[in-house]
Amino acid sequence: MKSTWLAGCLLAVCLAAGPAAADRDCTVPLADWQPRDVLQKKLEAEGWTVLSIRSDDGCYKVRATNGQGARLRAKYNPASLERIRHGRDDNDDD
Structure with a gap:
């Protein structure tokens, strides 16, 4: 029973870390960024x-x-200008 609980907790932690890991795609040195006007x-x-x-x-x-x-x-990734995330802006909260 204890191992099932531990496995469940580990799975929950991994799933919660997934969205945060997506932003790691943007670890580009500033010197490698393309200008905003290109994007x-x-x-x-x-x-x-x-x-x-x-x-x-x-x-x-x-x-x-x-x-x-x-x-x-x-x-967008600032070096490759590849889209990382896309969605509709249904609210104006930020």
Whole structure:
């Protein structure tokens, strides 16, 4: 019984650490970052209207709208400009 409880706790800790591990994709030295305007031009070419680009946890955090006017949020690796996370901005809390 004790080993089942321990295994359950270990699983819970691993699952909780998963989202935090995703931000480790943005451990790029500042010297290797591409300029924000390069990311903005890339997103505009994809049909986004960029509202803001800021650095957050070592990533670029973007707020934008798409061609249909939907508000979007995404995180990008600042060196490769590869999208790490993407979602709709249904609330305006931060």
